[in-house]
Each structure stands twice: as C-alpha cells, then as structure tokens.
Amino acid sequence: MVMITIGGKTMKRVALILFFLFILSILYPINSEAALKLFVGNDEVELKNSLVMINGNFMIPMDVFEDYLGADVKITPEHFEMVFADQTILMQLGVESAQIDGKTYQLDVAPQLVEGEIVVPIRFIANRLGLSLVFDQDIMGLRLETSKPSARRERSFTSNLFGQQDVQPDQPAETETIVLHHPDEEQDLKEIIFMGGPRSRVFLDLKSYTGYQTHLLTEPDRLVIDLYGVGGDPLPPVEVRDNPVVRSIRSSRFDEYTMRIVCDLHDSTGYRVNPWPQGGLEIEFNFQLTAIELEANDDDQFALRFQASAAPVIETIYLEDPLRLVLDLQETTLMMRSFDRAVNQGPVSRLRVSQHTPSVTRVVLQVTEPMAPLQLEQLESGGFVLPLFRGTASQAHAYLAQTQGTQHEIIDLDPVLPDGELSGLTVVVDAGHGGSDPGTIGHHGTFEKDVNLAISLYLGEYLSQAGARVIYTRDSDAYVSIFERPAIATQAGADLFISVHANSSINRGTARGTETLYRAKDPVSELLARTVQDEVVAAVTLANRRIWGRDDLAVFNNSKIPAIMVEVGFLDHPDEELLLRAPGFQKVAAQGIFNGIRRFYLENKR
Amino acid sequence: MRWKRSIAIAVVVLLLLLVARAVLHRHREDSEILPVSVDVTEPFYAVYFGSADGTQLIPEFHQGVGTVEERVARLMEGPRLAELSAVFPEDVEFLGYSQRDDVLFLNFSHHLVTRHPGGSTGEIMTVYGIVNTLVGAWGVRQVQILVEGRQILTLAGHLDLTEPLEKDYELLGSSHI
Numbered sequence A: 001m002v003m004i005t006i007g008g009k010t011m012k013r014v015a016l017i018l019f020f021l022f023i024l025s026i027l028y029p030i031n032s033e034a035a036l037k038l039f040v041g042n043d044e045v046e047l048k049n050s051l052v053m054i055n056g057n058f059m060i061p062m063d064v065f066e067d068y069l070g071a072d073v074k075i076t077p078e079h080f081e082m083v084f085a086d087q088t089i090l091m092q093l094g095v096e097s098a099q100i101d102g103k104t105y106q107l108d109v110a111p112q113l114v115e116g117e118i119v120v121p122i123r124f125i126a127n128r129l130g131l132s133l134v135f136d137q138d139i140m141g142l143r144l145e146t147s148k149p150s151a152r153r154e155r156s157f158t159s160n161l162f163g164q165q166d167v168q169p170d171q172p173a174e175t176e177t178i179v180l181h182h183p184d185e186e187q188d189l190k191e192i193i194f195m196g197g198p199r200s201r202v203f204l205d206l207k208s209y210t211g212y213q214t215h216l217l218t219e220p221d222r223l224v225i226d227l228y229g230v231g232g233d234p235l236p237p238v239e240v241r242d243n244p245v246v247r248s249i250r251s252s253r254f255d256e257y258t259m260r261i262v263c264d265l266h267d268s269t270g271y272r273v274n275p276w277p278q279g280g281l282e283i284e285f286n287f288q289l290t291a292i293e294l295e296a297n298d299d300d301q302f303a304l305r306f307q308a309s310a311a312p313v314i315e316t317i318y319l320e321d322p323l324r325l326v327l328d329l330q331e332t333t334l335m336m337r338s339f340d341r342a343v344n345q346g347p348v349s350r351l352r353v354s355q356h357t358p359s360v361t362r363v364v365l366q367v368t369e370p371m372a373p374l375q376l377e378q379l380e381s382g383g384f385v386l387p388l389f390r391g392t393a394s395q396a397h398a399y400l401a402q403t404q405g406t407q408h409e410i411i412d413l414d415p416v417l418p419d420g421e422l423s424g425l426t427v428v429v430d431a432g433h434g435g436s437d438p439g440t441i442g443h444h445g446t447f448e449k450d451v452n453l454a455i456s457l458y459l460g461e462y463l464s465q466a467g468a469r470v471i472y473t474r475d476s477d478a479y480v481s482i483f484e485r486p487a488i489a490t491q492a493g494a495d496l497f498i499s500v501h502a503n504s505s506i507n508r509g510t511a512r513g514t515e516t517l518y519r520a521k522d523p524v525s526e527l528l529a530r531t532v533q534d535e536v537v538a539a540v541t542l543a544n545r546r547i548w549g550r551d552d553l554a555v556f557n558n559s560k561i562p563a564i565m566v567e568v569g570f571l572d573h574p575d576e577e578l579l580l581r582a583p584g585f586q587k588v589a590a591q592g593i594f595n596g597i598r599r600f601y602l603e604n605k606r
Numbered sequence B: 001m002r003w004k005r006s007i008a009i010a011v012v013v014l015l016l017l018l019v020a021r022a023v024l025h026r027h028r029e030d031s032e033i034l035p036v037s038v039d040v041t042e043p044f045y046a047v048y049f050g051s052a053d054g055t056q057l058i059p060e061f062h063q064g065v066g067t068v069e070e071r072v073a074r075l076m077e078g079p080r081l082a083e084l085s086a087v088f089p090e091d092v093e094f095l096g097y098s099q100r101d102d103v104l105f106l107n108f109s110h111h112l113v114t115r116h117p118g119g120s121t122g123e124i125m126t127v128y129g130i131v132n133t134l135v136g137a138w139g140v141r142q143v144q145i146l147v148e149g150r151q152i153l154t155l156a157g158h159l160d161l162t163e164p165l166e167k168d169y170e171l172l173g174s175s176h177i
Helices: A002-027 A063-068 A122-129 A157-162 A393-404 A448-465 A485-491 A523-540 A574-580 A583-604 B002-030 B068-077 B120-134
Strands: A037-040 A052-054 A057-061 A072-075 A080-083 A088-091 A097-100 A103-106 A112-114 A117-121 A131-136 A141-146 A178-181 A189-196 A201-206 A211-217 A222-228 A246-255 A258-265 A271-275 A281-285 A287-296 A302-308 A314-319 A324-330 A332-334 A339-345 A348-357 A360-367 A371-373 A384-390 A426-431 A469-472 A496-503 A514-519 A544-550 A563-570 B044-050 B057-063 B094-100 B103-108 B142-147
Touching: A037 A063, A052 A112, A057 A063, A057 A122, A063 A072, A097 B094, A097 B103, A117 A122, A122 A131, A122 A141, A189 A246, A201 A222, A211 A271, A222 A281, A287 A339, A287 A348, A287 A360, A314 A371, A324 A371, A332 A348, A332 A360, A371 A393, A384 A393, A393 A583, A426 A448, A426 A485, A448 A469, A448 A496, A448 A583, A485 A496, A496 A583, A496 B120, A514 A523, A523 A544, A523 A563, A523 A583, A563 A574, A563 A583, A563 B120, A574 A583, B044 B068, B044 B120, B057 B068, B057 B120, B068 B094, B068 B103, B068 B120, B103 B120, B120 B142
Parallel strands: A037 A141, A287 A332, A426 A469, A426 A496, A496 A563, A514 A544, B103 B142
Antiparallel strands: A052 A057, A057 A117, A072 A080, A080 A088, A088 A097, A097 A103, A112 A117, A131 A141, A131 A178, A189 A201, A201 A281, A211 A222, A222 A258, A246 A258, A271 A281, A287 A302, A302 A384, A314 A324, A324 A360, A339 A348, A348 A360, A371 A384, A514 A563, B044 B057, B094 B103
C-alpha cells in the first residue's frame, strides 16, 4: 500500500511539473528576453541570454560557476575545466561526457556554444555539487540551493497560476515546492541490467546496500528481492523479450530503507544471488529441465534424452538395495510435473524425476544391473543425450579412457609418481572464468570454464599425488573475480600461480595451438612458462605458438608470485574443441602442465 | 630562422619516407601482404588489424591526419586485405570519446563485451588493435576503453582495463624494422 501511495504521488508530481513546464513554455517562449530567471541561493544571476532548454535539460552559462559558485574556470582549445574546492570537472564542447578525477560520467546533453557563451547541463553540475534545482514561482525562475533547505517553503502554485477550476477535484491541492531535481547522492540503485545467457542473469548495480532478502512468489510467478539500506528513486521497468525465464524487472520503494525489485517470471524457477566483489548483486536463474525420457537403441544401449535451457552439471550417486543410479542435475529447475513410473526397458525398471532441493533436479533410475552415465552430448536440435553404460562406474571410466585416449597411447593416463617429490611446494591452480562467466564458447557449445575446470582438477590431483600443496581459486562452477584470484595466491603464501585457459581468436576458427603467457620482465615466470610450454606441447602435440610476457593481465598483477597462464588450445577451432572437451585429452594436458611444473621445480630448487 | 625550419621539415619528411619504405619493403618481402599504398609526402596514419594467427598487429595505411573519428571508423570497417583479421566483434557501436591531457577515453556499446568471442588472444587483439591505432591521434598517448559510458574491469576476463593503456610495440608486425 505504501508503495502505491508513493507511486501515485510521484506520478502526480511529474505530471504537474510537465504540465507546468508546458504552460510555461507557452507563456514564456525560450527566446523571449523576459524568460526564466536563475538564482543561486538568494542571489539573482545576471544572464546575458535567456536560459536554454535542450532535451529537457536546462543549460546554464559557464560564467555562473566562476561568478556565483566560486569555481575557477579555465578554457583551453580542447576542453574546459571547472575547478571547485573539492573537485575538478572537465568537459568538452559537443561531447556527452564529463571527467571528474579521472572518471568519466555520461551527460544527458553535451555542452554547447549558444550566442557566444558556453552552456552546460545544470542538472549534472547540481548533482556534483550536491545542490537541488528548484523552480521558484515567486521569482518565476530556477533556484540552485543546498539540497536540504532549513525551512521548507510552502506554496500552492496550482491555485495561483491556473485558477481553482484547474485543480482536479479528486486531488486536494497540495502545498509544496516543486523540486525539479534532487542531487542523486542517495541514488543507490544505479542500474538494472538484464544480462541474458543460458542462466538468464540479472545484474543490479548498487552503490551500496546493507542486506537483502528474496521471496519466490506465485500467482503471478515472480521473484521479489528486498534490498535493505538502499535509498533514492526506483528505476523505470526493464522489459525482457524472448527469454524463457524472465518477463520484466521492476523496482519500487517499499519503505524508507528498502528498495523492492520484482522479477516477473514466465514460470517459477530456482535462482541464486551472487554478491559481486565490486558491489552490486547478480541474480542467476537455474537451468530449466522441460522434458526427459529414457530411450533405447537397436544395440540394446540406453540413453536419457532431455530438453534443458543449457547443459547442467550432473553429479552421480550409486545406491544399492534396490540398485539405483541417481543423477543430480545441479542448479536445475524441473519445469514439468515430477513423476515416478515403471518403465521396464532392459535393465531399467523405474524412472523417477523430482525437484530434490530448490536447486537440484533428481533423476533416479532403478536398475536390475549396474549402469553408469557417459559423456553428456548436445544435439543439434537443442536437446541433450546422456548415454548410459551397462556396467559399473569404473568399467565406464575404463571404457571412456579406451575410446577417447587412443590417440595418446604413449602417455600414461594415470601416472604412478614417486611420493613426495614436490613436497614443500605450494601451487595455486587457477581454472579460468567460471560461474556467470563462461569464457569463450566453442562451435559445439563447449564452455571454456568447464574445460579449464576439468584440466585444473586433474592437474591438482597430479600435484597432490606428488606431495605438493594445492590451492584452487575455484574447484566448482563458481564466479571468482580475476582481481580476487592473485589475492588468494598471496594469502596462501603460494610458490607458483598456474592459470589454466582455452583460447579464442576474433576470426573464429583461424588460429590453433598452445601458448603460455607469463608475467613480463619476471625471469622466474619466464623460465616456468618456457618449461611448461615445452612439456604441454610435447604432451598434447598441438602447434607450438609461443611463450609471451604480458604486463597487463589481471591475474599476474597484484601479486609477486611467479605466474603463468597456459592457453592449452583454441576452443573456437572445431578440431581443437573436440579434443579440449574429451576427458582423455584434458588429462593429457594436465599431465603436460604437471610435467613442466615438476621439471621446473626439480631443476631449480636449491 | 626560416632555413632552420626548412631543414627540420626536410629531415622529418625523410625519416617518414624511410620508415614507410622499410615497412612496405618488409611486407613485400615477408608475406606478400602489401599494405594499402599511401603518398608518404602527404599526412598518413596507420590502422592496426590482427594477423591471421592472432600473434601480431599489422598496420594498414590511410591518407589523412587521422582524427579519432576517422581512426575508429576505419578500424570498425575492418581490414581491406583479406589476410588480416578484424579486431572488433560484430554490432559494436562507437558512442563517442573525450580526451583529458594525453588520455583518450573511447566509449563503445555493450556489444564490445557481449559479442566478444573471448580468449586471451582475442581480447589482446581487440584491445591493442584499438589502443595502437588511437595512440598517435592528436595528443593521444594512452587509451582507456569504456563500455556504455562506464569504466570496465576487463573485456573478456584476462586484461586489466581499469587503467588507461599505452601502445604495445611488441605486438606490431612492423616492429622488426
């Protein structure tokens, strides 16, 4: 109820201002000599020309800052500078942005030259100086004043200007100053951005907040997020088109301290809220499972065929008595009725599908003999197929290794290593991208983040087996900022930082091969890169591109630990994508990186 | 005084001729890629595109002083030579620029991030294709890329773009001359 009252009030205020400005523009044409006056506090500004309004923005001459607001104005051919006591504002003629202390701000209107005077948008300046821009009817002009006037002036402008007959009967004439604009110091909700993607992400750009609470509601389906400690005005609604999950995103003021965000949904679905380290909140909606069925082919092989918005991560659990294969689809919402039915196809006797937890959809196959899932495949039609292996999990593993590791027979896939060779060494294994950042995406829909994580986990396993202490920047599909990753390494007191990535070029599919980047002008990083590059190329046998010193990668900066980034192959190249997504190849790549680290350590330790 | 100026101008023209000749010569020799020819006695500028393998930035020359608008427009049009690779992803709009001292701020639409294919190679080609082309425009020594008027942390998850960047000479195909 509170919301509606405030909404109505704001609407009325806006309508009144618009109507008033309209009347004003008729009574006082903008080019008339007796147009609006301008006051700064109680001082009237001597205007050479009348105030100009462009795209709904009042423009004021630069001289006003020098003469009335104590600024030092400097004009050079390139730009002009307004030096205030606490800040310097830089603008350019015809450019819709301003710079303040190195930061760039968007302007509604670019500064212009009007009748030989430079005019700038008053609203932006008022914001920066913490001033309110008020229309004062007594003086028939605008007044710039400090944002919280000590005594609130009361005035019934409607009755004075339009006569009583113009006052709408259902709205009592209110007495208030018309505030055209308040400084947006308290504008805590800066932007609502619909980011899309397979997980339908929404980003709330917030200056600050003290907390939040979410409610998933039905009839109509919607997700409500109450943001605490968020002042300022709500933003216009964001309409979302052609998205299976979100229809629109609205904001409104719930009470003095709370901003309410409502995401209108097509269907109720699970979600996750990720606070971003730089501020702001991201809402990530679940993958959606819309159909699932068991199918058998002629060779008496079975597979689960399903329709989902994207490939979810599947965790497998094997249960006995009765024998069951449990597949947990992570962060997936079941978009149909759950069911439990007898199927009696081959070894599968029952199939049960349900929403196990808000974020996990559970598929249970009751079987008469052991079965294990193989690699998830994406169909060109958009669906997915999960082939099922008739045998135990270890047999399925062996089968996979046999079918996919054939091209690398020379390399031992599960190496037996002397224990403790690397003891005393702490390695940070950094799987690139993750969570809401998929990295590059291959032609067949392989996400770089998944390839990076798989290789990193194998690498971590080999390093641990050899006695090294392994710290992962992420060991699941999670978003970790690239600025946070070096901090994790520093905090862990790590000796080496190994970032694992897959590459892409702009002209997709044109480049191939392995390269290793290292922190520029750091001989230790360079030597590590050279050794690792040699070993990875020897292992994966892709083209040897180069090792490359860079001083501009975020994960290399902000720490002094020797750091490299291995770009194993090009995911945008169709051939290399097929390799990168195969677990056999991922193991070989991890083995190559491991061999490089091991050789580097053994050859260079004191 | 006038003869001093004349000599200075002559020396500058001669140097430019030598540099351009060396660049043209090298590409004729190495890769049969001949950058678009320009009259080097008149003002000209370079626009950088990626080599096919994404390891270098190769200049393409254009006649004129090369204002910021011209350079960005040429860069967004893409290379004239089929052997070179564009540095911009599709659908990117140039929203404007401003300059503060020797730092140029370029503002692009969100497509620069959302349509970017990713990869450290792709990201470096895009960012330094832009930076290397714009450093050299009047008074520009550093470039900061903004998206929808805002500072960005990174473009594709590798480069730190919170600070303005300088020209990367290591990437230049012509740096061997």
